[in-house]
Amino acid sequence: MSQVFYRKYRPKSFSEIIGQEHIVRTITNALASKILSQGYLFTGPRGSGKTTIARLFAKALNCQNRKAGDYEPCNKCSSCLEINDNRAIDLIEIDAASHGGIDQIRELKEGINFSPTKSKYKVYIIDESHQLSKEASNALLKTLEEPPAHAVFILATTEIHKMIPTIISRCQRFDFKRLRLPEIIKRLEIISKKEGIKIEKSALELIALSSGGSFRDGESILDQTATFCAKAHQKEIIIKTEDLRDLLGIVETQKIIKIIDFLLEKKTAEAISLFNETFDQGADLQQFVNEIINYLHNILMFKIGGEELHNPLTDGLTDEEFKKLKEQAIKFLEPDLRKLINLFLDAQTRMKSSPILQLPLELAIAEYCGIE
Numbered sequence: 001m002s003q004v005f006y007r008k009y010r011p012k013s014f015s016e017i018i019g020q021e022h023i024v025r026t027i028t029n030a031l032a033s034k035i036l037s038q039g040y041l042f043t044g045p046r047g048s049g050k051t052t053i054a055r056l057f058a059k060a061l062n063c064q065n066r067k068a069g070d071y072e073p074c075n076k077c078s079s080c081l082e083i084n085d086n087r088a089i090d091l092i093e094i095d096a097a098s099h100g101g102i103d104q105i106r107e108l109k110e111g112i113n114f115s116p117t118k119s120k121y122k123v124y125i126i127d128e129s130h131q132l133s134k135e136a137s138n139a140l141l142k143t144l145e146e147p148p149a150h151a152v153f154i155l156a157t158t159e160i161h162k163m164i165p166t167i168i169s170r171c172q173r174f175d176f177k178r179l180r181l182p183e184i185i186k187r188l189e190i191i192s193k194k195e196g197i198k199i200e201k202s203a204l205e206l207i208a209l210s211s212g213g214s215f216r217d218g219e220s221i222l223d224q225t226a227t228f229c230a231k232a233h234q235k236e237i238i239i240k241t242e243d244l245r246d247l248l249g250i251v252e253t254q255k256i257i258k259i260i261d262f263l264l265e266k267k268t269a270e271a272i273s274l275f276n277e278t279f280d281q282g283a284d285l286q287q288f289v290n291e292i293i294n295y296l297h298n299i300l301m302f303k304i305g306g307e308e309l310h311n312p313l314t315d316g317l318t319d320e321e322f323k324k325l326k327e328q329a330i331k332f333l334e335p336d337l338r339k340l341i342n343l344f345l346d347a348q349t350r351m352k353s354s355p356i357l358q359l360p361l362e363l364a365i366a367e368y369c370g371i372e
């Protein structure tokens with residue numbers, strides 16, 4: 001079985017990391033200058049590189065070939081190889097999501113004072129650290145207050161607001177950013193090349209757009225689409241934008257444009273029936289509403305700032321479609337447009353608890369078309 005992309009392409013050195021420049025710079029400086037702290041806290045959205053950078057940091061710390069002033073791990077010594085293969089004894093990964101981590105934190109406290117087996121440091125990566133139970137948090141706090149010199153802690157979390165302040169204040173904090181589209185596109189392009197996948201530029205953009213800033217999700221979509229498009233006895237895999245639309249259940253922009261036209265003309269029944277038709281054809285309604293909101297957002301930005309606020313890289317539109325968007329932007333009155341976006345945003349929230357999935361949308365359309 002071949003490995004999934006997000007494992008296969010987990011960066012093995014700092015140079016492969018995309019984005020997070022401020023974090024990479026501070027950490028590599030710390031490594032090079034040997035000015036280390038014993039507690040680090042990585043917070044930020046999923047799939048943005050927290051676990052990846054934590055492991056790289058651990059690898060560089062324990063690399064046997066790293067010279068003073070360097071920061072990259074060699075990926076050749078036994079310590080680096082053990083970490084790459086997930087079998088390093090002195091890198092201890094704790095998942096706080098399982099039972100609040102109490103058993104593992106207890107184990108940690110029992111073992112932490114023994115020197116590392118083979119390496120210079122014992123590195124503890126505590127994932128999902130916001131899920132540590134109260135008991136586990138308190139136990140960890142005591143250790144963080146007075147760790148032995150050979151211990152380094154890296155806590156990772158997507159929800160820092162759930163962590164106790166005393167733990168946060170014991171750590172050096174790094175705020176990871178959602179990855180930007182051009183960065184995601186660039187690295188997906190590299191991976192595609194390595195995998196012998198020929199992919200249209202617009203398809204890459206669509207993947208990046210659908211990833212929501214999580215590179216893991218971007219890689220998974222690419223992976224899935226490649227499997228979907230692979231043909232027996234053919235070495236090269238070709239991915240077209242339409243393949244992706246099918247696979248992701250993305251509604252064609254043409255339909256969105258048409259719905260917006262109906263709304264502009266206040267044609268309630270036509271707009272609702274086009275909605276229902278799309279739904280019946282198997283579109284994911286939440287996703288569909290997301291796309292409409294995204295499209296309306298582009299109209300709004302164009303209305304407010306013209307070409308200046310319009311980002312061709314993130315709109316996912318062809319030139320033809322963008323021309324149409326401009327026409328629609330001119331037809332909308334700005335307050336109406338704002339009203340419409342708010343209605344859709346509300347509908348989207350209400351859809352989550354509505355007994356009839358499409359009802360909040362139908363109400364939003366009817367209400368909008370009822371405006372004089």
Ligand SMILES: Nc1ncnc2c1ncn2[C@@H]1O[C@H](COP(=O)(O)OP(=O)(O)OP(=O)(O)O)[C@@H](O)[C@H]1O
Pocket residue numbers: 005006007009010011016017018019020045046047048049050051052053156157158179215216219
């Ligand atoms: N900044 C990045 N540069 C390069 N690859 C990345 C980056 N962020 C994530 N990836 C890719 O995505 C995968 C998942 O990343 P990682 O496990 O580091 O995310 P995370 O921030 O820990 O997410 P989670 O909060 O879900 O645990 C990695 O294996 C890697 O392939």
Ligand SMILES: [Mg+2]
Pocket residue numbers: 050051052127156
């Ligand atoms: Mg992680």
Ligand SMILES: [Zn+2]
Pocket residue numbers: 062063064065066073074075076077078079080081
């Ligand atoms: Zn090494």
